[in-house]
Structure formats: structure tokens, C-alpha cells
Amino acid sequence: MKRVYLLMLSALLLLGSCNQAHKGENAAVAEVALEDHMSAADYADAAATGKITAEMSSPEQVSSVDPVKPVAEKKIIRSGTLSIVAKDVKESKAGLDNTLKKFQGYYENESATNADSYTSYDLVVRIPSANLDKFLSELERGKDKITEKSLKAEDVSTQYYDVESRLKSKRAYLERYQQMVSSAKSVKDLLEIQEQIRMLQEEIDASESVLRSMSGQVNYSTLTIRLFEEKANLPMGSNSFMTRVKEAFAFGWNLIENLALGVIGLWPVVLLVAAVVYVVRMIRKRKRAKRTGTGIE
Numbered sequence: 194m195k196r197v198y199l200l201m202l203s204a205l206l207l208l209g210s211c212n213q214a215h216k217g218e219n220a221a222v223a224e225v226a227l228e229d230h231m232s233a234a235d236y237a238d239a240a241a242t243g244k245i246t247a248e249m250s251s252p253e254q255v256s257s258v259d260p261v262k263p264v265a266e267k268k269i270i271r272s273g274t275l276s277i278v279a280k281d282v283k284e285s286k287a288g289l290d291n292t293l294k295k296f297q298g299y300y301e302n303e304s305a306t307n308a309d310s311y312t313s314y315d316l317v318v319r320i321p322s323a324n325l326d327k328f329l330s331e332l333e334r335g336k337d338k339i340t341e342k343s344l345k346a347e348d349v350s351t352q353y354y355d356v357e358s359r360l361k362s363k364r365a366y367l368e369r370y371q372q373m374v375s376s377a378k379s380v381k382d383l384l385e386i387q388e389q390i391r392m393l394q395e396e397i398d399a400s401e402s403v404l405r406s407m408s409g410q411v412n413y414s415t416l417t418i419r420l421f422e423e424k425a426n427l428p429m430g431s432n433s434f435m436t437r438v439k440e441a442f443a444f445g446w447n448l449i450e451n452l453a454l455g456v457i458g459l460w461p462v463v464l465l466v467a468a469v470v471y472v473v474r475m476i477r478k479r480k481r482a483k484r485t486g487t488g489i490e
């Protein structure tokens with residue numbers, strides 16, 4: 194009875210070793226077929242459709258594939274808008290410059306509007322995301338009044354890590370194609386490999402650019418700030434009496450200036466009228482002189 198058990202156990206072990214050998218032989222045959230008979234385009238198509246499986250890859254290639262890692266940290270893009278009203282807009286702008294420098298921010302865009310009665314600034318501020326809340330708290334504690342505040346947070350973790358994962362895959366394919374250059378069997382295969390390398394390199398460059406852009410938006414928040422004087426924000430008809438008196442004086446002075454400029458602009462007409470009047474007077478004077486002389490005779 195023991196002999197029967199030993200024979201059965203030996204048969205099972207022999208069958209298992211045969212299966213392992215058969216799998217190893219299939220993997221080796223697949224690898225040879227991949228390197229000797231598949232062109233670069235066929236390899237790319239097979240890789241894209243999933244026909245190249247783990248059995249067709251060498252043990253070193255399988256072990257080099259990184260496992261899927263959990264998301265380490267959230268990728269949040271923060272942005273917002275602020276409207277700040279000030280009594281002295283130039284002084285407030287200088288204070289904003291110092292506050293921004295204090296929290297290591299900078300102006301991405303800056304424009305000013307100088308009207309007759311007020312000055313306003315339209316600003317786009319980039320500030321480190323870690324300092325955004327401190328920067329806002331500093332502004333809220335200041336003497337200027339924040340009339341409008343809007344903040345937005347966008348979670349781009351999924352997009353970011355998806356692009357990052359695809360980038361790693363493309364780099365792995367690029368390394369594989371670069372290794373295939375030295376083993377190309379014909380000029381046609383070499384040209385196809387080089388074309389695949391070129392396309393992959395372009396895709397890698399584009400993905401890296403996307404990651405850099407997203408990282409910049411995550412690391413630095415964007416604020417759009419409108420800084421203006423208090424009287425520039427008042428609705429029509431709500432100005433004080435002194436403000437209206439000042440505007441009336443300014444209107445009267447502008448009217449005098451416009452009239453003076455208009456008269457100066459009409460100088461040819463004035464000269465012509467003066468000449469006509471002078472000629473008419475001379476004619477009348479001569480007529481009077483003749484009449485007077487006739488009467489005396």
C-alpha cells in the first residue's frame with residue numbers, strides 16, 4: 194500500500210515539473226518570436242491590445258513593473274476673486290505690495306485705470322498655496338474693506354495621477370524600443386522603431402508639460418483682485434453735497450476752457466468778420482464825408 198502512495202506521489206511531482214517546463218518553453222518561444230519576427234509596429238499594436246502578456250515577458254521585466262500605489266496626497270487647485278475698496282488707493286496698493294512680498298507671492302498681471310476722479314487696479318496674484326489663508330487673513334485685518342470675496346477649490350488628484358501613471362508606462366515603452374534598436378534585423382524594422390521612439394518622445398514631452406502646469410497651479414494659488422477707491426464704487430446719485438459741488442466747479446472750469454479753445458479754433462472766421470466790419474465802416478465813413486462836403490458847398 195505504501196508503494197502505491199509513493200508511486201502516485203512521484204507521478205504527481207513529475208507531471209508538475211513537466212507543466213512548469215512547458216510554460217517556460219512557451220515563454221522562451223514567445224520571447225524569441227517577439228524579438229526575431231515582430232516588427233516595431235506589430236509590437237506596439239500587440240502592447241496596445243494587451244496581446245503581450247506577463248507570460249511573454251521575461252522575469253526581469255515582470256519584476257520591474259511598479260505596483261499600483263495609493264494616492265499619497267491630494268492635488269488641490271485653489272483660486273478666487275477679491276474686490277477691495279480703499280480711501281487712498283495708492284497707499285493701499287503699496288500696502289498690498291508689502292503683504293504679497295511677505296508671503297512670497299508675485300503679480301502675474303497688473304493694470305491700472307486712471308480716471309478723472311479715481312484710480313483703480315486690476316491685479317492677478319500668484320501666491321504659494323500654503324500661504325493663501327494667511328495672506329487672506331492679513332488682508333481682512335487691514336484697514337481696507339473687502340466688498341466681494343469668492344474662493345474655489347478643485348480636486349485634480351485623479352487627473353494628475355492618471356497622467357503620471359501614463360507617463361511612467363510611456364517611459365517604459367520608450368526604454369524597450371531603445372533596446373530594440375540594436376537588435377533590428379532590417380532597415381524597415383529600424384525605421385519603424387525610430388518612428389515609434391519619436392512618437393513616444395513627443396507624447397512624453399506633452400505629458401510632462403501637463404504635469405508641470407498642474408503642479409504649478411497646485412503649488413501656487415491664483416487670486417484676481419480689484420482694488421479701487423471708495424467714491425469709484427458709489428452708484429449714480431449717491432454722491433455727497435461737497436463731492437457734487439466739487440464736480441460742478443470742475444464742470445464750469447472745463448466749460449470755460451472748451452469755450453476759449455473753441456474761440457481760438459475759429460480765429461479765421463473772427464478775422465474775416467473783423468475785416469468785413471472794418472470795410473463797411475470805412476465805406477460808411479467816406480459816404481458821410483462826401484455828404485458833409487456837398488452840404489458845405
